[in-house]
Amino acid sequence: xxxxITHYAGRYLNLLERDGWEFASRSNASxxxxxxxxxxxxxxxxxxxxxxxVENNVIELPAGLVGDHEDQDESIIKAAQxxxxxxxxxxxxxxxxxxECPGSAGMxxxxxxxxxxxxxxxxxxxxxxxxxxxxxxxxxLNEVDHWLEERQxxxxxxxxxxxxxxxxxxxxxxxP
Numbered sequence: 001x002x003x004x005i006t007h008y009a010g011r012y013l014n015l016l017e018r019d020g021w022e023f024a025s026r027s028n029a030s031x032x033x034x035x036x037x038x039x040x041x042x043x044x045x046x047x048x049x050x051x052x053x054v055e056n057n058v059i060e061l062p063a064g065l066v067g068d069h070e071d072q073d074e075s076i077i078k079a080a081q082x083x084x085x086x087x088x089x090x091x092x093x094x095x096x097x098x099x100e101c102p103g104s105a106g107m108x109x110x111x112x113x114x115x116x117x118x119x120x121x122x123x124x125x126x127x128x129x130x131x132x133x134x135x136x137x138x139x140x141l142n143e144v145d146h147w148l149e150e151r152q153x154x155x156x157x158x159x160x161x162x163x164x165x166x167x168x169x170x171x172x173x174x175x176p
Contacts, residue, residue, distance in 0.1 A: 016109075024108045029065035032110055033079045036061060036098065036165040037090060037117040044144055044169070045088050045120070046162065048135040049128070059137070059151055060159040062087040066113075080115040088136050089126030093119025098168055103161075114165070116172070141169065 064083035
């Protein structure tokens with residue numbers, strides 16, 4: 001907004017103040033897409049990567065920035081297709097917007113767009129782009145709770161957005 005005070009402007013993040021409230025804002029993207037990829041065999045596709053701010057591996061839903069590449073006007077769905085392929089090696093026959101919501105409303109102005117990816121077929125290895133080292137995990141939905149508990153017990157951090165996705169999957173009829 002035009003009344004925001006910029007305390008710091010970085011390559012990827014800005015620290016802003018609005019009406020006495022400090023928050024982070026992305027300077028290199030217009031939005032964030034978070035994928036909920038489900039195979040026809042009833043599996044969820046998760047990713048794991050080292051995250052520098054927490055100095056640990058984190059298991060997450062595949063996700064990425066919208067409009068951070070050459071296409072500044074990239075749509076949520078186009079970014080979802082791109083990120084799904086880059087991170088997991090899958091393409092989806094269908095992508096459906098589930099919900100748009102803040103990721104951390106007290107700390108950032110970032111809005112997350114959750115997209116259900118179904119009709120998956122593997123077309124590449126995944127693993128991310130040149131700046132990423134991503135492991136792909138394909139977990140049966142009926143085993144995912146136990147698998148996540150084991151990973152957490154082993155010291156791997158879990159992104160809580162996974163549990164939002166599992167909630168939606170339990171209450172959503174998946175496309176054929």
